[in-house]
Each structure stands twice: as structure tokens, then as C-alpha cells.
Amino acid sequence: MLGASRIATDLIPYANAVGYSPEVCSYLTSDIGAYLKKVTPLSKAYEGIKSIPKPDVLVFNTNQCRDVQDWMRFYAKEFSVPLLGIYTYRNINEIEGIHVKSIAQQIENLIDPLEKISGNSFDKMELKKVLALSRKCSELWKKVLDTASASPSPLTFFDGSIQMGPAVVLRGTQQAVDYYNLLLSELKDRIKNKEGAVVDERFRIYWDGMPIWGRLRAHSELFASRKACVVASTYCNSWIFSDFNENDPFNSMAKAYTALFIVRADEAKEKYLKKMIEFFKVDGIIYHDSKSCSNNTNSRYGMPQRLEEETRLPSLVVNGDLNDLRCLSDEQFKTNIDAFIEQLEGSK
Secondary structure: OOOOOOOHHHHHHHHHHOOOOOOOOHHHHHHHHHHHOOOOOHHHHOOOOOOOOOOOOEEEEOOOOOHHHHHHHHHHHHHOOOEEEEOOOOOEOOOOHHHHHHHHHHHHOOHHHHHHHHOOOOOHHHHHHHHHHHHHHHHHHHHHHHHHHOOOOOOOHHHHHHHOHHHHHOOOOHHHHHHHHHHHHHHHHHHHOOOOOOOOOOEEEEEEOOOOHHHHHHHHHHHHHOOEEEEEEOOHHHHOOOOOOOOOHHHHHHHHHHOOHHHEOHHHHHHHHHHHHHHHOOOEEEEEEEOOOHHHOOOOOOHHHHHHHHHOOOEEEEEEOOOOHHHOOHHHHHHHHHHHHHHHHHHO
């Protein structure tokens, strides 16, 4: 929200001033900067929310990156509340039983301290209910994203970056399930009526890496004006947890979090990307080299070159950041995209 509302860049320096490097996640630095300056975009939508509410406990999972640990540690110290965490594996090629067992045990180990903090007893039936709804949400979200395999695609990566909201913050509720049932129905109608998200779609592109939140609309309009549809992304797919199983909650959660694209080794990532290239019938790939997110930047160790050699599909690396717009040159981005579209035109 801070990135999309384009106020993050002005807030990041306040977090830098208290010791957080400009090199670390700009989600973290913009959020902490916003807290220090007592600013929140939430107040525009909800008058009663003036600042981040004080939590009773903070729980993190490092399956995205270590930055979440430091992010939550800041608030644990600020509010003097307990901090609990799950530490997951990284750079895994094939998932093995030892990985799942270790994470499952860490999740179960949260029960005792959370019971003491909350004063409530753990209810396994409630967990099963929530997990079943989470799986339904994930399955529907996958179906929503998969509609982009149609030609023309009824939605873009930029649409997905907004529509993923319920899968992120309402997963485990009936609201999210109802939302995606409604959205999926609309997208199926669009496919039936040959109604594309991009008018006269000519080029289909896959986006790897983080969105550039402060430029979602500008980039959406740029690609659309070139008749190019960015049909899919690794980022939006990060909220699909197909392994959830309410009948084996701890192991299935552990497997789902360990299977996540962002924590896998390059070999597993490349297999996944080749499947996505084929499924979405893309003409080229754009890799976003995000300045403050090395964990979800996949262009620094030769992956674009390896995949281009194997698939014969053109690729482009663009420099930017998820929230810090100082890392992005709008003119250079536009020039690079125009050159890439010309390359796609020549290869058709």
C-alpha cells in the first residue's frame, strides 16, 4: 500500500537513519519509516486507524526472507510484546521428508507459547476448518491466474497484483472464497466473449520477480499501448498453497511453505518457469532485478541466459525496486521495453 500510493520513497530514509540499510527489503524500510513518521495509507480508507495497532504477539516465518524476522523484531521491541518465529530452508531443489518434518515441528511448537499468551486452548478442529478454507482460496486463486492462458488473456499481471489481496490477507475465510468464485465467473465470461485485458493483444510476456508497486498503472498502460499483455508472474503465484490438507495440517502447511518458489534452488525454479512458459504460451520473459529484494530476484546468477538458451525465448532484465522509486529510471525502463517489443516483433 505504501508503494502503490507512492509515498514509500519519502519514508524509507527514516528507517535508514535508525540503522536499516537501503539494501534491505523496502517493504521493511518503508513500513518502519511510516511508523516512525506516524503515517499510514490505511487512515484514508479507515478513519479509525491512525497507526499500526499494538499486537499481543508477533509471529514470523522466514520462508520469504530473513527480513521478516528483523521487521517483526522492530515492532516486538517497540511494543514490548513476545516474538515467535519459524525458520525455513532455502535453496532447496527436491523437497525431502526431513525438510517437512522440521518445519512441521516448529509450527507445532508455537502452540504452547501461544496458549499461554492468549489464554485460549488450541482447537485442532478450528485449525482444520481454517486450513480447508485456505486451500479452497488457493485453488480458486490458481484458477483465476490460470485463465490468463486463454488468448486473448482476460487479465494481466498488473490486475493480479491487485486481485491477490484476499489471498494474502483474507486466506482462511469464507470471504476470500466467495470473492474468487465471483471473480472466476467474471473471467470465464470474458474468455467466452473473447474480451482481452489488452485490446488487440499481440505479445504475451511473463514477469519474474517483484512488482514495481509505484508504477503499476503506468506500466500497465505502457504494455497495453504496445499491444503486449504481461499474462503471468512468479509473484502472484506465491499465494497458491496447493499442498494444504486439513486432515494433516502441520505436515501439509510445512510442505506448502517449503515448496514455495522463492525458497527453491535455481534448478527447481527453472523447471517451474519452463512449465509456465509453455502453459501461458509466452513470447518472452522480463526479469525484474529488484534493488532491495535479492531473495526474489532471479537474474543475477545466469538464469535468464540458461533459460533463453533452452527455450529460445527472448528475455530482458529491468532494474528497479518494489517500493523505492529512486532505483527506477522511468525513461530507461520505457526505452528497454520498447526495444524488447521490437525484438518480439522481429521473432514473430
